[in-house]
Amino acid sequence: MTNVLILGASGQIARHVISFLHDHPSIxxxxxxxxxxxxxxxxxxxxxxxxxxxxxxAALAEAMAGQxxxxxxxxxxxxxxxxxxxxxxxxxxxxRLIFITTxxxxxxxxxxxxxxxNAMIGEDIPPYRRAADLIEGSGLDYTIVRPAWxxxxxxxxxxxxxxxxxxxxxxxSRRSVAxxxxxxxxxxxxxxxxxxxxxxxxxxxxxxxFY
Numbered sequence: 749m750t751n752v753l754i755l756g757a758s759g760q761i762a763r764h765v766i767s768f769l770h771d772h773p774s775i776x777x778x779x780x781x782x783x784x785x786x787x788x789x790x791x792x793x794x795x796x797x798x799x800x801x802x803x804x805x806a807a808l809a810e811a812m813a814g815q816x817x818x819x820x821x822x823x824x825x826x827x828x829x830x831x832x833x834x835x836x837x838x839x840x841x842x843x844r845l846i847f848i849t850t851x852x853x854x855x856x857x858x859x860x861x862x863x864x865x866n867a868m869i870g871e872d873i874p875p876y877r878r879a880a881d882l883i884e885g886s887g888l889d890y891t892i893v894r895p896a897w898x899x900x901x902x903x904x905x906x907x908x909x910x911x912x913x914x915x916x917x918x919x920x921s922r923r924s925v926a927x928x929x930x931x932x933x934x935x936x937x938x939x940x941x942x943x944x945x946x947x948x949x950x951x952x953x954x955x956x957x958f959y
Contacts, residue, residue, distance in 0.1 A: 764926030917947030
């Protein structure tokens with residue numbers, strides 16, 4: 749049995765992960781979020797729910813007790829939250845981390861799309877880069893995930909790139925990113941100490957099709 753803690757469990761990608769995990773009885777899931785009411789009608793049967801703030805070190809440490817993998821899907825001051833997560837994981841002896849960031853943190857998005865992406869979210873990129881630097885500089889067994897622009901398409905279709913490679917497509921479904929996360933939960937050696945770009949094949953262009 750693998751114990752998985754999901755931080756930011758009401759997030760849109762996390763909700764898909766939660767749905768996928770019902771098909772994986774070997775994974776025991778704990779959901780950590782500030783307001784359990786935000787889970788709505790999502791099927792969380794058999795899952796433990798803890799209300800708390802990731803910035804609350806004591807609450808986070810309590811939730812991490814006995815966990816094998818932490819999956820963080822957060823908004824807000826992601827660099828400060830990443831520091832807290834890393835420090836609490838090191839204190840509690842939990843080693844495996846999956847952390848969602850964004851594309852562009854390594855200036856890896858080429859051409860016109862890269863310029864458009866920087867114009868659209870350039871102010872948001874530095875905190876994600878600082879979060880990635882913190883995680884990569886730690887002793888944790890991490891996977892950093894860098895999704896393309898997200899859609900709500902009901903599909904699983906994705907390809908990956910590694911740190912140091914140029915990013916490819918412009919968009920990807922949240923469901924696809926969730927499927928990648930679940931693949932790492934199923935096989936924790938996958939993308940170990942890696943930073944992985946995730947996009948939908950065939951979506952190369954100057955910007956996502958929905959813009």
